[in-house]
Amino acid sequence: MAEILIHNLSKTYRASNGGLVNxxxxxxxxxxxxxxxxxxxxxxxxxxTLLRIIAGLEQPSAGEVLxxxxxxxxxxxxxxxxxxxxxxxxxxxxxxxxxLGLELRKIAxxxxxxxxxxxxxxxxxxxxxDALPHELSGGMKQRAAIARVLANEPGVILMDEPFGALDAQxxxxxxxxxxEIWSKHFRTVLFVTHSVDEAVMLADRILVxxxxxxxxxxxxxxTMPRPRERLSPELIExxxxxxxxxxxxxxxx
Amino acid sequence: xxxxxxxxxxxxxxxxxxxxxxxxxxxxxxxxSGSNGGAGNKPTLTKLTVGYPSGTMSKSLFLQTGIDxxxxxxxxxxxxxxxxxxxxxxxxxxxxxxxxxxxxxxxxSLDGAAKGADLKIIASAMQNDCPLVARQEITSVKELNGxxxxxxxxxxxxxTMLDYLESQQGIKTIHVYANAANLVQLLQKGxxxxxxxxxxxxxxxxxxxxxxxxxNTIIPGAEAEDFTVTGKLFRENPNTVVQFLKAAEAIKQYLxxxxxxxxxxxxxxxxxxxxxxxxxxxxxxxxITPMQLNVNSIKLSAMQDxxxxxxxxxxxxxxxAFLAKNIDTTLLQKALQ
Amino acid sequence: MARVAxxxxxxxxxxxxxNTKPKGILTFxxxxxxxLAKILGVILLWQGFTLIVHSIFIPTPIQVWTTFWRLTxxxxxxxxxxxxxxxxxxxxxxxxxxxxxxVGIPVGILFGLSNRTYQWTxxxxxxxxxxxxxxxxxxxxxxxxxxxxxxxxxxxGAVFPIIYTTMSGVKVLDNNLxxxxxxxxxxxxxxxxxxxxxxxxxxxxxxxRLGLGIGWACIVAAEMVGGGNGGxxxxxxxxxxxxxxxxxxxxxxxxxxxxxxxxxxxxIAEKKLFPWQKxxxx
Numbered sequence: 006m007a008e009i010l011i012h013n014l015s016k017t018y019r020a021s022n023g024g025l026v027n028x029x030x031x032x033x034x035x036x037x038x039x040x041x042x043x044x045x046x047x048x049x050x051x052x053x054t055l056l057r058i059i060a061g062l063e064q065p066s067a068g069e070v071l072x073x074x075x076x077x078x079x080x081x082x083x084x085x086x087x088x089x090x091x092x093x094x095x096x097x098x099x100x101x102x103x104x105l106g107l108e109l110r111k112i113a114x115x116x117x118x119x120x121x122x123x124x125x126x127x128x129x130x131x132x133x134x135d136a137l138p139h140e141l142s143g144g145m146k147q148r149a150a151i152a153r154v155l156a157n158e159p160g161v162i163l164m165d166e167p168f169g170a171l172d173a174q175x176x177x178x179x180x181x182x183x184x185e186i187w188s189k190h191f192r193t194v195l196f197v198t199h200s201v202d203e204a205v206m207l208a209d210r211i212l213v214x215x216x217x218x219x220x221x222x223x224x225x226x227x228t229m230p231r232p233r234e235r236l237s238p239e240l241i242e243x244x245x246x247x248x249x250x251x252x253x254x255x256x257x258x
Numbered sequence: 259x260x261x262x263x264x265x266x267x268x269x270x271x272x273x274x275x276x277x278x279x280x281x282x283x284x285x286x287x288x289x290x291s292g293s294n295g296g297a298g299n300k301p302t303l304t305k306l307t308v309g310y311p312s313g314t315m316s317k318s319l320f321l322q323t324g325i326d327x328x329x330x331x332x333x334x335x336x337x338x339x340x341x342x343x344x345x346x347x348x349x350x351x352x353x354x355x356x357x358x359x360x361x362x363x364x365x366x367s368l369d370g371a372a373k374g375a376d377l378k379i380i381a382s383a384m385q386n387d388c389p390l391v392a393r394q395e396i397t398s399v400k401e402l403n404g405x406x407x408x409x410x411x412x413x414x415x416x417x418t419m420l421d422y423l424e425s426q427q428g429i430k431t432i433h434v435y436a437n438a439a440n441l442v443q444l445l446q447k448g449x450x451x452x453x454x455x456x457x458x459x460x461x462x463x464x465x466x467x468x469x470x471x472x473x474n475t476i477i478p479g480a481e482a483e484d485f486t487v488t489g490k491l492f493r494e495n496p497n498t499v500v501q502f503l504k505a506a507e508a509i510k511q512y513l514x515x516x517x518x519x520x521x522x523x524x525x526x527x528x529x530x531x532x533x534x535x536x537x538x539x540x541x542x543x544x545x546i547t548p549m550q551l552n553v554n555s556i557k558l559s560a561m562q563d564x565x566x567x568x569x570x571x572x573x574x575x576x577x578x579a580f581l582a583k584n585i586d587t588t589l590l591q592k593a594l595q
Numbered sequence: 596m597a598r599v600a601x602x603x604x605x606x607x608x609x610x611x612x613x614n615t616k617p618k619g620i621l622t623f624x625x626x627x628x629x630x631l632a633k634i635l636g637v638i639l640l641w642q643g644f645t646l647i648v649h650s651i652f653i654p655t656p657i658q659v660w661t662t663f664w665r666l667t668x669x670x671x672x673x674x675x676x677x678x679x680x681x682x683x684x685x686x687x688x689x690x691x692x693x694x695x696x697x698v699g700i701p702v703g704i705l706f707g708l709s710n711r712t713y714q715w716t717x718x719x720x721x722x723x724x725x726x727x728x729x730x731x732x733x734x735x736x737x738x739x740x741x742x743x744x745x746x747x748x749x750x751x752g753a754v755f756p757i758i759y760t761t762m763s764g765v766k767v768l769d770n771n772l773x774x775x776x777x778x779x780x781x782x783x784x785x786x787x788x789x790x791x792x793x794x795x796x797x798x799x800x801x802x803x804r805l806g807l808g809i810g811w812a813c814i815v816a817a818e819m820v821g822g823g824n825g826g827x828x829x830x831x832x833x834x835x836x837x838x839x840x841x842x843x844x845x846x847x848x849x850x851x852x853x854x855x856x857x858x859x860x861x862x863i864a865e866k867k868l869f870p871w872q873k874x875x876x877x
Binding site (some may be wrong): 344346347349350353354366369370373374375411412413414432433434435436437440443444447449566567568570 | 650651652671672673733736737740741819820821823824829832833834835836837838839
Binding site (some may be wrong): 060061062079080081082084085086088090092094095096097105106108109110137138139153157 | 771772774775776777778779780781782785789790793794796869870871872
């Protein structure tokens with residue numbers, strides 16, 4: 006059981022010109038165990054800040070984040086984070102990158118090895134276990150980064166535009182693979198993206214975030230089974246509605 | 259891009275000009291000005307640059323006395339002393355015509371001459387000046403066999419004399435080269451067992467470290483430092499050379515009559531105790547009048563240097579001709595008349 | 596998953612494709628010819644220079660070559676052969692260099708991790724950094740003994756590049772990697788040992804290489820101390836005093852070549868050890 010609860014969270018920070026910026030205001034959010042939730046918003050809307058606060062990498066100015074009813078104050082290995090960049094350690098082989106979380110938690114070598122093999126196979130990198138990251142393609146690197154998070158067996162996975170730097174084809178493929186993994190290991194996933202397209206393919210629920218200050222504009226529930234047909238009328242409708250919501254912000258400010 | 263262009267327009271020519279200036283500055287060293295240095299009856303003085311190995315008594319006793327007493331001026335000369343670490347460097351600058359006069363050991367001068375430098379050894383500047391001092395527990399030269407002996411450099415006459423001493427005594431020592439100034443330190447720390455160096459280093463080692471003289475000088479009467487001039491000056495301005503030698507003779511005579519006074523001055527300028535200077539002069543008898551040139555000792559040291567491989571480009575068989583070419587005492591004779 | 600396999604297949608081909616061999620013997624031969632031509636060009640320029648300048652002290656290439664072999668086979672005025680002198684200097688440099696690594700890397704890591712330590716000691720460390728190794732010679736003679744003097748001079752020359760490149764290597768550590776460590780649950784100590792230090796390793800290596808180069812270039816200064824036996828630096832000083840410039844130039848060439856070889860060994864090792872590091876190596 007791993008659920009995320011956020012109460013009345015806000016974040017203000019001081020801009021370089023000295024003024025205060027409201028990055029997030031009055032965020033209330035509940036993500037249920039095993040749910041796949043996408044946060045969609047334009048760049049600068051505060052969605053990444055929200056994710057970083059949930060990850061414990063930044064502190065909220067007000068409000069609180071609870072994961073499994075425990076207050077989040079600092080990063081926790083059981084809350085996995087996949088960043089936009091692969092952030093692999095260049096001096097470690099793919100295997101040792103995937104192993105890193107377990108190594109840091111001082112898991113015994115044997116079980117470490119077993120878990121590493123499992124997750125390398127899961128992301129289809131078993132043939133590249135001994136390669137160094139710089140020898141891999143962008144998609145493969147991101148898969149290794151996902152395996153690294155999965156190896157820790159976290160209850161919650163936070164993903165910050167993980168496929169944002171990939172080309173369209175690889176991106177689609179990675180989405181399929183991610184869903185496949187998720188279907189096998191139902192974990193709570195909070196997925197940040199600016200691509201509405203991506204969100205409608207993946208999510209159980211989509212939260213639209215609009216800026217100034219960053220807040221949750223509205224929410225969509227998608228019940229269609231996966232894998233979804235990209236060009237199905239339902240998805241197209243969702244897409245249009247969400248895109249319209251994203252643009253309301255322009256008028257409101 | 260505009261800035262880059264500016265840099266090329268302004269900085270590059272400036273750098274080029276500076277480089278050119280630097281190069282020409284290096285090329286044109288001091289040249290002896292004309293031979294209008296008659297016997298002091300003309301108001302204009304002939305400028306002479308004189309190189310010497312710092313640390314020897316060439317400056318503190320000899321050159322300084324000549325300047326202080328006005329003897330150089332009396333002979334129509336304005337002497338500019340120039341310090342070098344070792345005689346070898348003095349000879350290098352003589353060879354490049356960047357110096358008029360040099361005070362250097364005969365080994366160094368002959369090294370230069372053997373390389374084809376246009377030089378003349380014309381008179382003795384200092385004789386003896388080759389003391390062998392050892393730590394207290396070493397009481398004879400023979401005991402130095404296998405021990406470490408410091409000398410002020412591979413081209414120094416002291417080094418040559420040590421080679422000679424070894425061949426005479428049938429011993430072999432390990433030579434340790436160091437800056438003259440550091441030899442006493444090395445002796446004090448026990449890193450070397452004896453020193454063959456110029457004075458006042460011998461006297462200093464005795465006073466500071468408790469060493470003692472094994473020999474006041476290795477070959478009594480041997481040349482330690484000679485006046486060497488460029489062949490150019492020798493041929494083109496023999497008069498100036500003669501004037502200098504006359505002044506040198508006068509300075510040495512003055513030194514021998516006013517020794518205590520000049521030792522005090524030297525003590526002041528070097529920062530050494532007067533007793534050390536006095537000891538140095540007493541054991542070395544550096545300044546002998548009338549001036550002469552001990553050609554035999556030069557030949558001896560040259561033979562030693564050829565044997566040890568320090569003097570290259572000259573064979574034992576051609577040595578007499580080589581020495582005849584590079585040693586010339588005719589101006590000395592003229593000066594002493 | 597089928598697409599995954601397909602992608603893998605393509606990548607695997609690329610993988611082996613990296614190890615393609617050079618185009619063959621012909622390129623090798625032409626490379627050798629070009630190299631020899633360059634050497635010949637330098638020698639001709641040198642010969643021309645000796646003809647133009649016409650100084651008795653500037654040796655011709657042939658004089659230097661024969662002197663090189665004389666020194667190598669027969670030895671110098673003290674009877675030491677050139678390989679012995681080179682070995683002596685190399686050992687001195689390596690001793691000083693080893694000490695510089697032992698001190699420089701931990702200090703560099705400390706400075707990199709704790710800006711406060713760096714700022715507090717800056718007033719002392721920074722001025723020392725700008726004192727040329729040669730300036731230490733008189734003090735070194737008084738305070739140190741025998742071979743330790745050379746070690747010190749080399750050390751003082753080599754240690755600062757090592758400290759500062761290590762420091763900057765630790766400081767410029769990608770904040771991204773640091774965050775990964777945090778979200779994966781690394782302790783402070785683990786962040787340092789598993790992330791900061793390995794990430795700075797290529798910098799430390801470059802620093803060591805620069806330090807070795809400077810240490811090697813300090814060998815003449817070190818051997819100016821005197822009081823020791825042998826070494827390429829003292830060879831230069833001795834033959835300089837004897838005005839045998841051919842021997843001086845031969846020793847200089849040996850110093851230059853050995854320094855170059857040492858540096859190349861490091862550069863090759865760096866390329867092998869840190870293939871992802873794309874910065875310029877010199």
